[in-house]
Each structure stands twice: as structure tokens, then as C-alpha cells.
Amino acid sequence: MKATVEPIRWHGDRLELLDQRLLPDQTVYVTCRTAAEVAQAIRDMVVRGAPAIGCTAAFGVALDKGSKESFAVLAKSRPTAVNLFWALERMRKAKDLKAEAEAIFAEDLAANRAMGKLGAELIPKKARVMTHCNTGALATAGHGTALGVIRSSKNKSISVVACETRPYLQGARLTAYELMQEGIPCTLITDSMAGHLMSRGEVDVVVVGADRIAANGDVANKIGTYTLAVLAKRHGIPFYVAAPLSTFDPKIPNGSRIPIEERAADEVTGYRGSRWAPEGVKVRNPAFDVTPAELITGIITERGIVRKPTRARVASLLSRSPAGAASGRRGRR
Amino acid sequence: MKATVEPIRWHGDRLELLDQRLLPDQTVYVTCRTAAEVAQAIRDMVVRGAPAIGCTAAFGVALDKGSKESFAVLAKSRPTAVNLFWALERMRKAKDLKAEAEAIFAEDLAANRAMGKLGAELIPKKARVMTHCNTGALATAGHGTALGVIRSSKNKSISVVACETRPYLQGARLTAYELMQEGIPCTLITDSMAGHLMSRGEVDVVVVGADRIAANGDVANKIGTYTLAVLAKRHGIPFYVAAPLSTFDPKIPNGSRIPIEERAADEVTGYRGSRWAPEGVKVRNPAFDVTPAELITGIITERGIVRKPTRARVASLLSRSPAGAASGRRGRR
Numbered sequence: 001m002k003a004t005v006e007p008i009r010w011h012g013d014r015l016e017l018l019d020q021r022l023l024p025d026q027t028v029y030v031t032c033r034t035a036a037e038v039a040q041a042i043r044d045m046v047v048r049g050a051p052a053i054g055c056t057a058a059f060g061v062a063l064d065k066g067s068k069e070s071f072a073v074l075a076k077s078r079p080t081a082v083n084l085f086w087a088l089e090r091m092r093k094a095k096d097l098k099a100e101a102e103a104i105f106a107e108d109l110a111a112n113r114a115m116g117k118l119g120a121e122l123i124p125k126k127a128r129v130m131t132h133c134n135t136g137a138l139a140t141a142g143h144g145t146a147l148g149v150i151r152s153s154k155n156k157s158i159s160v161v162a163c164e165t166r167p168y169l170q171g172a173r174l175t176a177y178e179l180m181q182e183g184i185p186c187t188l189i190t191d192s193m194a195g196h197l198m199s200r201g202e203v204d205v206v207v208v209g210a211d212r213i214a215a216n217g218d219v220a221n222k223i224g225t226y227t228l229a230v231l232a233k234r235h236g237i238p239f240y241v242a243a244p245l246s247t248f249d250p251k252i253p254n255g256s257r258i259p260i261e262e263r264a265a266d267e268v269t270g271y272r273g274s275r276w277a278p279e280g281v282k283v284r285n286p287a288f289d290v291t292p293a294e295l296i297t298g299i300i301t302e303r304g305i306v307r308k309p310t311r312a313r314v315a316s317l318l319s320r321s322p323a324g325a326a327s328g329r330r331g332r333r
Numbered sequence: 334m335k336a337t338v339e340p341i342r343w344h345g346d347r348l349e350l351l352d353q354r355l356l357p358d359q360t361v362y363v364t365c366r367t368a369a370e371v372a373q374a375i376r377d378m379v380v381r382g383a384p385a386i387g388c389t390a391a392f393g394v395a396l397d398k399g400s401k402e403s404f405a406v407l408a409k410s411r412p413t414a415v416n417l418f419w420a421l422e423r424m425r426k427a428k429d430l431k432a433e434a435e436a437i438f439a440e441d442l443a444a445n446r447a448m449g450k451l452g453a454e455l456i457p458k459k460a461r462v463m464t465h466c467n468t469g470a471l472a473t474a475g476h477g478t479a480l481g482v483i484r485s486s487k488n489k490s491i492s493v494v495a496c497e498t499r500p501y502l503q504g505a506r507l508t509a510y511e512l513m514q515e516g517i518p519c520t521l522i523t524d525s526m527a528g529h530l531m532s533r534g535e536v537d538v539v540v541v542g543a544d545r546i547a548a549n550g551d552v553a554n555k556i557g558t559y560t561l562a563v564l565a566k567r568h569g570i571p572f573y574v575a576a577p578l579s580t581f582d583p584k585i586p587n588g589s590r591i592p593i594e595e596r597a598a599d600e601v602t603g604y605r606g607s608r609w610a611p612e613g614v615k616v617r618n619p620a621f622d623v624t625p626a627e628l629i630t631g632i633i634t635e636r637g638i639v640r641k642p643t644r645a646r647v648a649s650l651l652s653r654s655p656a657g658a659a660s661g662r663r664g665r666r
Contacts, residue, residue: 024610164499164601164610166525167523177611180611187616187617188615188616189617189618190500190556190557191499191525192560193622195563196559196593196623223526230528234563268505268521268522269521271604272607273607276506276604276605277357277497277506277509277521278357278506281509281519282520284494284520286526289528289532
């Protein structure tokens with residue numbers, strides 16, 4: 001199965017990143033030859049999505065031959081997605097840096113496919129699936145997390161409601177684009193319309209990704225996710241999170257301890273060159289929010305599904321032998 | 334108290350409407366000399382806001398000397414705000430059309446001031462008030478409904494969290510603009526951030542307007558309002574609706590019967606000249622949603638506050654003699 005879009009191209013001496021800020025209008029690659037350039041690309045959101053950030057950072061370390069500075073500059077690029085720190089930790093312990101970065105990338109792709117297969121079993125034969133932000137091939141090494149579950153459900157009669165995901169519009173720009181390329185029916189709405197559609201019975205299931213999952217199952221994800229979870233709960237709609245094991249942070253006891261990135265005001269006062277809010281207005285711009293475990297029907301991972309997540313169930317999943325994984329894949333380190 | 338902005342200027346032979354599509358960048362007035370021009374201005378959102386639409390339509394009838402066509406074209410301009418149909422009904426019965434339109438305008442301004450005074454009693458001395466869309470001087474004959482309550486609370490230590498209100502960005506463009514002109518501290522957020530701020534204890538009370546209120550207290554208002562009400566309920570935050578009596582539609586038994594306008598796709602796929610969603614993507618664009626009465630702490634009107642609205646309490650308010658109104662104003666027909 002080939003990914004329809006290639007956000008990350010590794011050439012051994014350089015990394016090419018698809019500039020996601022310009023999608024869907026232009027397909028332009030940014031070439032990075034140093035860890036500092038990779039860190040800048042992550043900070044500026046040339047590449048985004050927790051798993052993709054992890055893979056990209058690993059290649060960044062490899063480009064700088066594991067220099068101390070490469071770890072420092074990459075660790076400071078973005079604070080919330082734990083996949084970044086997870087990947088840096090693996091690179092710190094690795095002997096062959098290029099091979100390790102390539103392994104992280106390959107394992108993420110395999111994890112997404114496993115999640116897709118497992119998650120698809122949760123999607124009804126005929127379903128209107130709501131999702132938020134972009135969690136597709138663009139956000140990962142390929143296939144996608146939540147969008148991977150949707151991709152793997154393509155043989156069913158599904159349609160997707162994509163929330164546009166202000167302020168950065170990943171839903172409108174990236175998810176709609178990937179779904180149209182894939183030929184999956186997609187309806188775009190503003191984030192403010194999700195409640196109305198749910199109240200009219202037009203949503204059967206919600207699937208989103210994650211940027212960091214605490215030990216108790218609380219999930220940090222793109223701003224607006226928490227609101228969808230609250231609405232889904234009110235309407236009795238199943239709410240699933242799809243994320244690889246690299247997104248779990250067992251050192252963080254609960255969601256209140258997850259650092260939430262606050263980004264620049266100009267993302268809220270307008271978009272790209274255009275500005276619509278009055279000059280000088282004060283802005284808040286948290287890029288993520290926290291959905292408490294109690295609102296989550298299940299967390300889909302490559303190793304199995306944690307239903308009604310609790311501290312004990314998350315610990316059980318993380319300690320389980322990969323060989324015993326529901327996905328049936330073996331030998332993953 | 335003079336309104337800081339003048340959305341509607343009546344000159345007897347012509348109506349000047351502040352083009353709200355261009356705010357806050359440009360202050361341009363559109364001149365209407367016929368009911369058809371007024372209807373077009375309402376449809377295109379030169380003027381918006383339920384009470385302002387009502388006033389504007391009344392002037393439109395007066396411009397055409399009450400012709401049958403004037404009623405027909407105006408009734409078709411926008412479907413949800415009942416103030417439009419209420420104003421047309423008053424004009425249909427009136428003998429002196431100009432005097433009646435001027436009375437509708439003057440009464441709306443007086444109603445807003447009365448609501449502001451009554452509603453301000455519900456706002457704590459120190460409060461962070463969240464609001465949605467624009468319900469200020471721009472949406473009414475002056476002062477505002479929900480924003481009027483905020484204006485009348487200016488002597489307290491208040492700050493406002495304004496939701497940007499996609500797709501049309503009335504919060505970012507109009508509410509932020511009015512609040513800055515008024516010197517009331519204002520923080521702009523995207524609609525998707527409301528839940529996060531509530532979960533962090535950063536919102537004390539929510540006040541919104543209304544486009545139509547059913548006999549049982551269900552409220553149709555700008556898309557996104559329902560979501561704020563669900564979130565407020567979860568967090569135990571009081572949720573108030575401020576609307577004049579002209580917004581009540583006792584003939585509609587409950588919210589499910591309120592017609593919800595679906596607007597053009599290009600409002601969702603971009604903003605003004607810029608487009609960010611892929612060409613050909615399917616879109617939903619309901620302009621309003623319905624908040625059930627059970628989520629509403631109180632409805633603030635010029636005649637008093639309906640706490641925990643029910644069919645009986647709404648009927649009681651509507652049948653109450655204006656002379657006995659809590660606002661103390663007398664002689665309003």
C-alpha cells in the first residue's frame with residue numbers, strides 16, 4: 001500500500017520535507033541538511049503531526065551525526081508531542097544513527113497500518129466518521145493514525161466529516177486533500193458546526209489522533225478535540241483516539257501535567273497574508289487541549305485497543321509483550 | 334449613552350447601512366433606496382444580527398411605501414431570525430409607515446438598554462465573560478443584546494473572551510472591534526479553544542444573543558452557540574441568552590421546528606478572497622444551531638429574566654403586562 005502523499009523523503013545526506021503550509025495549493029519540498037534546519041522546519045510547521053515530528057527529528061539527529069547540539073536544538077522545537085522526545089531518546093542510545101532513524105520511520109508506518117486494521121473493526125459497516133485536524137499520511141510516516149483507521153475502512157460505506165481545525169486549518173487543507181486524493185467522501189465543516197451535526201444525528205463515530213497520552217489515559221491533542229469529546233459524550237457517540245505507542249508518556253501521571261504549547265497571535269488574527277481581527281487585539285492560542293480519559297471510548301494502538309482507558313489498562317498495554325499484540329506483528333523492538 | 338458605531342442611518346428617503354463585511358478595516362456605508370436593495374443588503378450580510386435585521390426590514394417597507402412586493406422580497410431575505418417577520422408584521426398593520434419603522438428602531442434601542450441594566454445584575458463584580466458572534470451596537474439599533482449586558486457591566490472588573498465565530502468571523506471582526514472601541518479588555522480565541530479555557534477555569538459566565546426563541550425556551554443562535562452551552566453545562570458555568578421580546582416566536586413549539594439557514598460553501602472553504610480548502614470539496618454551512626432550554630441558566634429580556642426557561646415560564650413572561658416589567662419602563666406598546 002503506497003501512501004498517496006510523501007511528507008518525508010530521506011536521502012541519507014539530506015531530508016526533504018513537503019511544505020505543508022502551502023498545501024493544498026502548492027507541492028513544494030524544503031531541503032534540510034542540518035539538525036538546526038530540521039528543528040526550524042518543525043517549529044515553523046513545514047512538517048507537523050506527532051509521529052511525523054518524531055521521524056523528522058530522528059533524521060535531523062542523523063544529519064548532524066548525533067552531535068550534542070542536534071539533540072538540544074531539536075528538543076526545543078515543539079513542546080507537546082512526546083513522539084519528538086521519544087525519538088530523540090532512541091537516537092541517543094543508537095549506535096548506527098541512520099539505521100535507527102530509518103527504523104523509527106519504518107516502524108511508524110507499520111504501526112499505522114496495524115492501527116488501521118485494528119481500528120477498522122470499530123467502524124460500523126455504514127458510518128459517518130467525524131475527525132479533527134490531520135492525522136493522515138502527512139502527519140506520520142505514512143497511512144496515518146485516525147485517518148489510517150478511516151483509510152483502512154475504505155471497503156465499508158463510510159463518509160468523513162472533517163472539522164476545519166482553526167487556527168491552522170489542517171482539517172480544511174490537509175485532511176480534505178488526503179481524503180479527496182483517496183476517493184473517500186468528505187464533508188468539510190467549521191469546528192463550531194460539530195455540535196449541530198451531532199444533535200441532528202449526522203455523526204456515528206469520532207476518531208482523532210493524539211500528541212501525548214498520560215499514564216491514566218488522558219489525551220493531549222489538537223485544540224478543539226476536548227470539545228468534540230464532550231459533545232460526543234452528550235450524544236452517546238463513540239469517541240476513539242488512534243495513536244502509536246510512541247505517543248504514550250507513562251512518566252506523566254495525568255493530562256494536567258502535559259505541557260501545552262501556546263503559539264503566535266497571528267495564527268488567530270488571520271490566516272496567511274490576510275488579517276481580519278483589529279490591530280492590537282489580545283489573543284490566546286493554545287495549540288492543544290486535554291481530553292480526560294473518562295470521555296474516551298477506546299485508544300487504538302498497534303498493540304491493541306485500550307477500551308475505557310484507566311491507569312491500570314494503559315499500564316497493562318504498555319507492559320504487554322509486543323509478540324502477544326493483537327495486531328499479530330512480531331519482533332518489533 | 335451614544336452607540337460607538339452606527340450600523341443603521343435613516344434619512345427618510347434613504348437608508349444608509351454600514352457595510353459590516355468590510356469591518357474592521359474599512360468604514361463604508363451602502364445606500365438603499367428601495368426594499369429590494371434593503372433585502373439584498375440583508376441577504377449579503379451588509380447588515381446582520383437579528384434585531385438589526387428587523388429594524389432594517391421595517392425601513393425597507395417604509396422606503397417602498399408598504400408595497401406588496403416590499404413585504405415579499407424582504408420576507409425572503411433570510412429565514413432564521415424571527416425579528417424580521419415580527420417587524421414585517423408590525424409594518425403590515427401600521428398606518429404611518431415611517432413613524433412605525435422609527436418606533437421599531439427606538440424601541441429596540443430602549444429594549445437593549447433595559448436588558449443591559451437587568452443583565453448586568455447577573456454578571457459578577459469580577460468576571461471573565463465569554464461571548465459568541467456579535468451582539469453589539471452593530472447587531473441592533475444600538476447598545477446590543479449580549480454585548481449590551483457586557484457594556485452595562487463596564488463599571489465592574491470584567492474582561493471578555495470573544496469567540497471568533499467561524500465561518501463569518503463576527504467575533505474576530507466585529508465584537509473585538511466594538512470592545513476595543515469601548516475600552517473593555519478583550520481576548521480573541523478560535524471557537525475550538527472555548528472548551529480548553531473553560532476546563533482551565535478561565536471563564537466565569539457565558540452570555541450570547543438569539544435569532545429565534547421557541548415557546549419552550551429553546552434558542553436558535555449563531556452556529557457554535559450550542560457547543561458553548563454544552564461545555565458551560567459540563568463546567569458548571571452560567572449560560573445566559575440576552576434577546577428582546579421581538580426574538581420570541583410563540584408559534585414555534587420547540588427548537589427542532591426553527592428553520593436553519595444553510596449558506597454558501599465559499600464561506601467555509603476560505604474567507605473573503607482567499608481560499609484554503611481543496612477545490613471541489615463538499616461543505617456544510619448551517620448558519621445557526623439550537624440550544625435546548627435545559628442548558629440555559631436564564632433568558633434576559635427587556636421585560637425581565639426567565640430563569641431556567643420552560644414553556645410555562647416563557648408564556649408567563651410574554652403574557653405579563655409591560656407596565657409590570659422588571660425594567661420599570663412603561664407605556665411600551
